Amino acid sequence: MQVLSRIGTRVDSSYLDRKRIYMVNIIAIICVIPSFSFSVLNFIEDRFYLSLINFLTGVTYITVILLQYYHQHQKAKALLIGSSYILFSISRLFYRNGGEYFLVSTLIVSMLLYDNIRFLIFGSIIIISTILMIYAFPITNYFNFPVPQERAIYNITSSLIFMVVAVVFFKHVMFHDKKQIELQRLKLEEMNIEKEKIFSIIAHDMRAPLVNTSIIVDIFEENTINKKNMSDFITQLKKQINDQNKVLESILAWSSNRIKGVSSALTNVSIYDLTTEILKDFHIHYTRKRINFNINIDKEIFILADFEHLKIILRNIISNAIKFSYPDTQIKIYTTQDSKKSHVHIEDIGVGIDMSKFDASFKRIKSRSLGTSNEPGSGIGLLFCKELAELNNGQITIKSTPKKGSIFTLSFPLVYRKIDDAPTDDTIVQNKALFV
Structure with a gap:
């Protein structure tokens, strides 16, 4: 049938x-x-x-x-x-x-x-x-x-049963059709949000190399350097262009995987190496504002996460810390641990966040804003960073005071690069097997 x-x-x-x-x-x-x-x-x-x-x-x-x-x-x-x-x-x-x-x-x-x-x-x-x-x-x-009357009754009964079955059948069809439409609507909505995030990441991660290159070109135009320093600036310009190409390739690969629905690839990531790499991209930004970085990261701490996800989170938070820090201040990046988690803290002295509006920051992508030197905001917002952290079994917490500064803390399950260094706690032993 x-x-x-x-x-x-x-x-x-x-x-x-x-x-x-x-x-x-x-x-x-x-x-x-x-x-x-x-x-x-x-x-x-x-x-x-x-x-x-x-x-x-x-x-x-x-x-x-x-x-x-x-x-x-x-x-x-x-x-x-x-x-x-x-x-x-x-x-x-x-x-x-x-x-x-x-x-x-x-x-x-x-x-x-x-x-x-x-x-x-x-x-x-x-x-x-x-x-x-x-x-x-x-x-x-x-x-x-x-x-005969009994045959007429049979016909009447058959027709009534048919009516009920037909109505119930199509009621089920229409209900299921509405569910299909709703699922398609939700899927399209998710795709639109995903596209918005991807474009925000492209705008954010491409801005830093472009701004750095623009600054160097401005210096050339102003003729404020002598021949002795010309070679260093050309080398720096070449490095910026190479960095920009790397960033672009990384973004395109990441966005392609997102569109294709490729799941996250968890690896053990060195927080020290990743932070050092990101700070190189922002060197011109924080030196122009005369901001110093105080780095106190345990080189033995590794986080089990998708490398690109973690990079996006750290780039966004560090970028915002630079943007919203006052000139001639210091940004601290340091790590702490407890029995179950590793914590990465990014602490700045700047405009801070009104904590009464904190929940709103996690409901939608943050609107664009200006930093302490009129730098444009990234447009990504805390929502996306929060989602990426949760995809990697982590979380983001914030402590902030307006006009004094903020402390952003990234928390992820505790893992060690070297098995001999790991504690004997049962919850930690489960993670050691990932790196055998």
Whole structure:
């Protein structure tokens, strides 16, 4: 039955169209055998005209299936509805077989199969008018004697069951269709958010190398350097261009993986090495503001995380620390540990954050803002950093006082590069196996 119900379906058909095809097929398939069976039975009982009507009904259902097979779905629906109306009306008028209930079933089926409001109104008027005429002007002179009462009851019962099944079937279809639409909407919304994040990362990570290169070019234009220092500046410019290419390649690879749905690749990342690498990219930025960095990171501490995710988090937080720090101040980056977690702290002296607005920062991507030297904000915001941290079993906490500064803390499960250095606590031993 399942195979036969799919006759005429196509891969490119919409969900609702496929369900309508299924419904037409099921109606035709289920009704073929009873139609021919009643044709034989009525012929034996000398109801020749009714036997002919039953036979034509069976032939009609077979034709509907053939039209479905050749993808003539509109013709199949029209034939099913039109022939049902004509044949059920005639059989009811002349044989009192309960056919008016099948007319009601035909009305319900037409409402489920068609969306055209005018057609539905017109068809409803015709069918309702026919049913009213049957009761208002009953025919007493039959071609043959009417069908037995028990057969009329059988027809009425069958039609009522069909009505219930048809309505329940399509109610389920519509409900499932709404769920599919909602899932597609949510998926599109997630894709839009993902694109926004990717573009924000591109804007953020590409800005630093471009600004550095622009500063060096400005110095050349102002002719404020002598020939002795020219070689150093050219070397620095070349390094900035190379760094910019590396950043671009890294971003493109990362964004490509995100779009393709590639899952995060967890590796043990050296916090010291990663922080040192990031600070090189921001050298011109913090030296122009005369900001010093006090680095106190245990070189033996490694974090189990996706390297690109962790890099994005640290770049964003360090970049914001530089932007929102007052000139001639110090930024501290240091690590601490407890029995279960490693913590990376980035502490600045700057404008700080109003903690009453802290929750709002985690609800949407942060709007652009200006730093203490009018540097443009990254536009990424804490939301994205928080999501990336959670994807790597970590978290971000903030302590901040307006006009005094902030401390951003990244916390991740504790792991060690060297197994001999690891404590014997059971929770830590579980992590050691990752680096055997």
